[in-house]
Amino acid sequence: MKQIAEPTLVTDRLAALCELVRLRILRMLEAQELAVGEVAKVVQLPQSTVSRHLKVLADGGWLVKRNHGTTMFYKLVLDDLKLPSRALWMTVRDQIGAPAELAEDARRLQAVLAERMTDSQSFFGRVAGEWDQVRGELFGEKFSPVAMLALLDPSWTVADLGCGTGNACGMLAPYVAKVIAIDQSEPMLAAARRRLASCNNAEFVAASIDRLPLENSSVDAAVCLLALHHVEKVEPVLAEMHRVVRPGGVALIVDMVAHDRSQYRHTMGHRHLGFSRSRISELFDSAGFESSRYAELPGEPEARGPSLFVATARKRKK
Numbered sequence: 504m505k506q507i508a509e510p511t512l513v514t515d516r517l518a519a520l521c522e523l524v525r526l527r528i529l530r531m532l533e534a535q536e537l538a539v540g541e542v543a544k545v546v547q548l549p550q551s552t553v554s555r556h557l558k559v560l561a562d563g564g565w566l567v568k569r570n571h572g573t574t575m576f577y578k579l580v581l582d583d584l585k586l587p588s589r590a591l592w593m594t595v596r597d598q599i600g601a602p603a604e605l606a607e608d609a610r611r612l613q614a615v616l617a618e619r620m621t622d623s624q625s626f627f628g629r630v631a632g633e634w635d636q637v638r639g640e641l642f643g644e645k646f647s648p649v650a651m652l653a654l655l656d657p658s659w660t661v662a663d664l665g666c667g668t669g670n671a672c673g674m675l676a677p678y679v680a681k682v683i684a685i686d687q688s689e690p691m692l693a694a695a696r697r698r699l700a701s702c703n704n705a706e707f708v709a710a711s712i713d714r715l716p717l718e719n720s721s722v723d724a725a726v727c728l729l730a731l732h733h734v735e736k737v738e739p740v741l742a743e744m745h746r747v748v749r750p751g752g753v754a755l756i757v758d759m760v761a762h763d764r765s766q767y768r769h770t771m772g773h774r775h776l777g778f779s780r781s782r783i784s785e786l787f788d789s790a791g792f793e794s795s796r797y798a799e800l801p802g803e804p805e806a807r808g809p810s811l812f813v814a815t816a817r818k819r820k821k
Contacts, residue, residue: 516588519563524548525556526599529565529579529592531612536569536578541619544804545611564588603763603809607802610810614802652678659723662747664712664740665730669695669705675726676702683722687711713739720749728757729811732775741790751820754792755813756783760799762809783814792816 520526524546531537531545543553557577560566567583569576581589599605652674659679663672666684668691676682676699684695685708692707699705710716712727713734725744731737744754759777767773778786780797787795795816802810 516563516591519559519565520591520595522556523599525560526595527605527608528553528556529560530596530599530605531608532566532577533579533581533596535612535616536576537615538574538576541615542577544615545608547611547807565592603761607762607810610799610802611804614804617801618804649674655679656723660721661724661726662715662717662722664715664725664727664744665733666695667691667728667730669698671726671728672705673698673702676705680704681706683708683717685710685712685715713743715743715747717747719746720752722747722752723749724753724755726755726757729759731756731758732773732777735774737775737786738789741786741792745790745792745818748818750818752818753815754787754818755815757800757811757813759808760810760812764809777809778812780812783812787814787816791819793819 520529527546528542531542537545539550539554539557542557543550546553557566561568561577564584565579565588566577567580569578579592581592584592655675655678657679660681660683661675661679662683662685663669663675664685666672666686669684672682672684672695681704682699682702683706684692684699686692686695687710689709692709695705696707708716712730713736725748727740727744731740734740741754748754761777761779761782763776765776767776783797784795787793793816795814797812797814800811800813
């Protein structure tokens, strides 16, 4: 392939690499050819800002461009770089910091590529692709995961620890016998009551999630969605989940994957910067649960927070 024209001074080449976001962009464009909008989704910046960064990198000889219709695609082709720039990039690439941020970029990139595949199938797949589009236009995009809630046992009682405004309870209530919304914040419970005003199977409890006013083995499932990271000591929460769940019952946790956004401690009062797979497994084991599972949830390009996981475990049957 034709080599890219590059600045002759090393200072000029370094100038294009002086911002972390450009290094993140180069890293992803070395792996995958992307359009401006796709890059913007991954790095979560406005397209105008991303366009400026891409122009700097292209003018600096780091990228090749390709038109496809009205869309411009960008790629870092290592073999097309002149030897000095190639050596410089390989040195810089291996020393880029912010590993958590790069991991989030990688997850969002996979989501963007999955979207591209869906779009491509919609364009070229004729019947299958057209059906996806027609179905979305007729029924929306969110009915499938909600419909899957009908798989729940309709006799269950489910406790929602740290229920907040009742989002999860509102989804669960039509499909189970009873939901117990638990939160120590009265304003949150008031919002949950308003949300679930039409539900006759909801109970509201003002309590801390590490000291539940529930009987032993009194619920079939205990869920904790995006609440665990707010608690200083998480072990008592898992112990309480184990205590109130019946033998054979299930505990479910949704929270953030371990990350390095330390500002969340100050801006949102987070006590923990997410949880790793090993940490969740350790917590379940220590609390007495078995058969624990942990899976990262698919990324959404528009989501600005860290990636999420869902983890489940069961209380041993007697």
